Amino acid sequence: MKSLEVQNNQCFDRAAIQFLDRDDFRNSVSELMQNNCRMIALTPVDVNNGRKIIAVLADSSSSMIHMVGGDF
Numbered sequence: 001m002k003s004l005e006v007q008n009n010q011c012f013d014r015a016a017i018q019f020l021d022r023d024d025f026r027n028s029v030s031e032l033m034q035n036n037c038r039m040i041a042l043t044p045v046d047v048n049n050g051r052k053i054i055a056v057l058a059d060s061s062s063s064m065i066h067m068v069g070g071d072f
Contacts, residue, residue, distance in 0.1 A: 004067045007064060019071040029057070032059075032068070038058055052069065053069070055068045
């Protein structure tokens with residue numbers, strides 16, 4: 001699993017998000033969801049360029065948020 005892990009309300013640099021290819025993105029998101037995370041957002045980084053997206057997943061048990069970037 002490749003994700004940026006932050007606590008709720010924690011600041012982070014968008015450049016810290018690693019953008020994965022389609023297969024690695026899908027595998028990372030699937031692994032997080034299998035570990036009881038729930039997806040709370042799936043959004044493009046730039047509204048004018050839908051090629052790069054970010055999946056945001058929440059882990060209720062640890063109160064952590066995971067961000068996985070995909071470059072399609």
